[in-house]
Amino acid sequence: MALLTIRDALNQALREEIIRDENVFIMGEEVAEYDGAYKVTRGLWKEFGDKRVVDTPITELGFAALGVGAAMAGLRPVIEFMTFNFSILASDQIINHAAKMLYMSGGEFKVPIVFRGPNGSAFQVSSQHSQALEAFYANFPGLKVVMPSTAADAKGLLKSAIRDDNPVIFMEQERMYGMKGEVPEDDDFTIPLGVADIKREGKDCTIVARSMTVPMALEAAEKIQQEFDVSVEVIDPRTIKPLDIDTIVSSIKKTNRLVIAEESHSFASVGAEITYQVMDHAFDHLDAPIKRISTVEAPMPYARNLEAAALPSVDKIIAAVKEVCYI
Amino acid sequence: MARTAATASSKKSPSKPSAKKPAKAESNGNGRMAVVELMNAEYQKRRKSQIEAIKKTDKKLLREMLYQMVLGRVFEEKAAEVYRMGKIGGFCHLYIGQEAIAIGSMMALNPDDMVITSYRDHVQAMVKGIAPEAVMAELYGKEGGCVKGKGGSMHMFSKEHEFFGGHGIVGGQIGVGTGMAYAAKYKESGQVTLCFFGEAAVNQGIFHESLNMAQLWKLPIIYICENNQYGMGTSQERAMSTRNIAKKAESYEMANEFVDGMDVMAVRDAALRAIKRAREESLPTLLEVRSYRYMGHSMSDPGNYRTREEIAKYQERDPIVLFQDSLKTAKVFTDKDFEAIRQEAIEATKKAIEFAEESPYPSESELLSDVYA
Numbered sequence: 073m074a075l076l077t078i079r080d081a082l083n084q085a086l087r088e089e090i091i092r093d094e095n096v097f098i099m100g101e102e103v104a105e106y107d108g109a110y111k112v113t114r115g116l117w118k119e120f121g122d123k124r125v126v127d128t129p130i131t132e133l134g135f136a137a138l139g140v141g142a143a144m145a146g147l148r149p150v151i152e153f154m155t156f157n158f159s160i161l162a163s164d165q166i167i168n169h170a171a172k173m174l175y176m177s178g179g180e181f182k183v184p185i186v187f188r189g190p191n192g193s194a195f196q197v198s199s200q201h202s203q204a205l206e207a208f209y210a211n212f213p214g215l216k217v218v219m220p221s222t223a224a225d226a227k228g229l230l231k232s233a234i235r236d237d238n239p240v241i242f243m244e245q246e247r248m249y250g251m252k253g254e255v256p257e258d259d260d261f262t263i264p265l266g267v268a269d270i271k272r273e274g275k276d277c278t279i280v281a282r283s284m285t286v287p288m289a290l291e292a293a294e295k296i297q298q299e300f301d302v303s304v305e306v307i308d309p310r311t312i313k314p315l316d317i318d319t320i321v322s323s324i325k326k327t328n329r330l331v332i333a334e335e336s337h338s339f340a341s342v343g344a345e346i347t348y349q350v351m352d353h354a355f356d357h358l359d360a361p362i363k364r365i366s367t368v369e370a371p372m373p374y375a376r377n378l379e380a381a382a383l384p385s386v387d388k389i390i391a392a393v394k395e396v397c398y399i
Numbered sequence: 400m401a402r403t404a405a406t407a408s409s410k411k412s413p414s415k416p417s418a419k420k421p422a423k424a425e426s427n428g429n430g431r432m433a434v435v436e437l438m439n440a441e442y443q444k445r446r447k448s449q450i451e452a453i454k455k456t457d458k459k460l461l462r463e464m465l466y467q468m469v470l471g472r473v474f475e476e477k478a479a480e481v482y483r484m485g486k487i488g489g490f491c492h493l494y495i496g497q498e499a500i501a502i503g504s505m506m507a508l509n510p511d512d513m514v515i516t517s518y519r520d521h522v523q524a525m526v527k528g529i530a531p532e533a534v535m536a537e538l539y540g541k542e543g544g545c546v547k548g549k550g551g552s553m554h555m556f557s558k559e560h561e562f563f564g565g566h567g568i569v570g571g572q573i574g575v576g577t578g579m580a581y582a583a584k585y586k587e588s589g590q591v592t593l594c595f596f597g598e599a600a601v602n603q604g605i606f607h608e609s610l611n612m613a614q615l616w617k618l619p620i621i622y623i624c625e626n627n628q629y630g631m632g633t634s635q636e637r638a639m640s641t642r643n644i645a646k647k648a649e650s651y652e653m654a655n656e657f658v659d660g661m662d663v664m665a666v667r668d669a670a671l672r673a674i675k676r677a678r679e680e681s682l683p684t685l686l687e688v689r690s691y692r693y694m695g696h697s698m699s700d701p702g703n704y705r706t707r708e709e710i711a712k713y714q715e716r717d718p719i720v721l722f723q724d725s726l727k728t729a730k731v732f733t734d735k736d737f738e739a740i741r742q743e744a745i746e747a748t749k750k751a752i753e754f755a756e757e758s759p760y761p762s763e764s765e766l767l768s769d770v771y772a
Contacts, residue, residue, distance in 0.1 A: 165575075
């Protein structure tokens with residue numbers, strides 16, 4: 073095991089996959105000479121050169137499209153969006169082209185491509201740079217959506233995403249790039265897509281969290297344990313699509329209570345989908361209505377206090393757990 | 400009726416300077432009438448040398464070119480007929496009048512070269528090697544279709560034939576095609592990519608983003624703008640601030656050429672030059688191939704934006720008629736040969752219809768297959 077930041081774990085995954093498969097290349101804005109806007113690709117251009125690590129013009133629709141065509145013709149592109157906010161410009165290629173290609177070609181053309189980059193809020197970057205878009209992409213059949221929350225998951229899941237034959241939306245979180253965790257040193261270490269992870273075992277209440285809300289949920293769980301002697305289980309689906317609903321349902325059958333913590337807006341969110349699926353599979357096991365913590369229904373404000381008020385927090389999660397546990 | 404629209408637009412801007420008058424004339428169809436005259440004059444000038452070129456061209460190839468053009472025409476006329484009978488659903492965009500573009504350019508390719516196009520894709524699919532049976536069955540939404548009835552008219556594909564589709568979002572395939580060429584260069588496969596799109600797609604951002612990257616990274620691709628002069632019902636001059644599409648490539652320092660799209664040999668010549676540039680120098684080219692769509696944008700188009708006279712004027716320069724005329728003058732083929740070719744195309748179309756009629760609908764298990772690999 074090595075103690076790595078999420079940033080370096082992602083970097084290792086990219087490096088190992090570039091070495092492993094000659095068809096893998098990384099393309100995006102500032103990924104090469106600049107070493108990556110968030111340094112995820114640090115050192116890769118120096119090591120592998122122009123062919124494998126490619127700086128693009130600021131032309132998101134164009135290089136996303138180029139990636140789709142290259143994937144159809146046999147390559148395995150990893151397309152970096154400096155942030156997923158800019159992927160909206162490319163969404164025609166992601167949704168209308170990458171997601172549909174296999175189906176509308178009757179299985180003729182696969183699109184093995186990874187679109188990756190930071191998703192959600194950063195530090196006071198205001199409305200156009202703080203959006204969590206997982207529900208948007210997860211809504212379209214044909215795409216897989218992955219959201220790691222630890223260094224080990226980041227590495228193992230990114231390697232699986234690159235090896236996957238489908239278009240994968242791989243969502244990182246800028247606030248989390250510096251977070252450290254133990255990562256297996258095996259260069260063939262992967263984590264399968266579509267398998268949830270129980271980040272903390274508990275018996276009284278389940279929190280389903282993803283990406284940035286996972287560390288928040290773990291901190292909330294500790295505090296609740298100490299203050300109220302309530303044992304909270306934290307589940308991280310890791311992959312939003314396909315969603316490992318079985319692990320969530322098993323947990324609820326044990327705890328009978330569910331809180332969902334997510335960074336996206338609440339309306340038509342992944343949390344809303346999980347709520348429906350839990351109702352469908354475990355309605356009779358619920359002892360309290362499901363509570364959900366999301367970002368408020370407003371564009372992200374700039375001011376520090378307003379930004380904090382808009383986002384999920386440890387305190388908000390604790391309040392929700394207390395509510396479903398009737399404390 | 401097109402004149403009514405022009406009058407309305409001129410009323411909106413009564414104070415426009417007199418220099419704008421030609422534009423006004425163009426918008427009532429006079430511009431397109433003038434263009435067809437000009438194209439014809441140019442054609443007459445080069446006709447003699449072209450006949451010489453035909454004499455030097457392999458007879459088998461010439462026959463195949465003519466056959467594919469006639470097959471495209473006969474096949475699509477039949478498709479229109481069965482569409483009206485309700486056999487084909489959804490959108491159905493016909494290529495009638497534009498056949499010289501696909502045949503002239505694609506028959507200059509190697510078999511392993513790659514092709515991608517828009518939703519007006521039936522003829523390109525067949526020229527690339529997909530059997531007429533599989534194209535017609537796809538139009539019928541049957542299991543025997545080239546994509547098992549999942550794509551329909553707009554989404555023909557075949558990996559075996561390096562045919563990358565059939566795409567429904569205007570301009571989307573320009574970026575995808577750029578990526579195919581990128582892959583060919585990356586793998587050093589020697590393949591060239593032909594990427595077709597209509598003139599209306601040139602106004603989309605993806606056209607400009609793609610051309611910039613293709614020239615920047617020197618990609619082996621030929622962008623073929625099939626200028627049929629209408630984006631749905633909106634004529635080019637009502638949608639584009641400039642008329643010269645080929646010249647747009649110069650903003651990217653890209654090689655470009657304007658081609659008479661009714662003259663299959665001219666298209667072939669230009670394509671051969673562009674393919675050579677792509678194959679030998681790994682450089683892109685933009686070809687603007689001026690053509691004309693005889694039918695509506697799709698089968699549901701009422702066609703009230705242009706006059707019958709305009710359509711008739713362009714039909715005088717029908718690409719099949721022009722080609723046959725040159726072949727006859729060059730003494731390569733006779734009317735009897737043309738009739739035999741036409742019968743062959745009618746026979747192939749008949750077989751395609753029979754196959755499509757008999758092919759079963761896809762099984763319900765297909766509904767959820769091919770969503771993920």
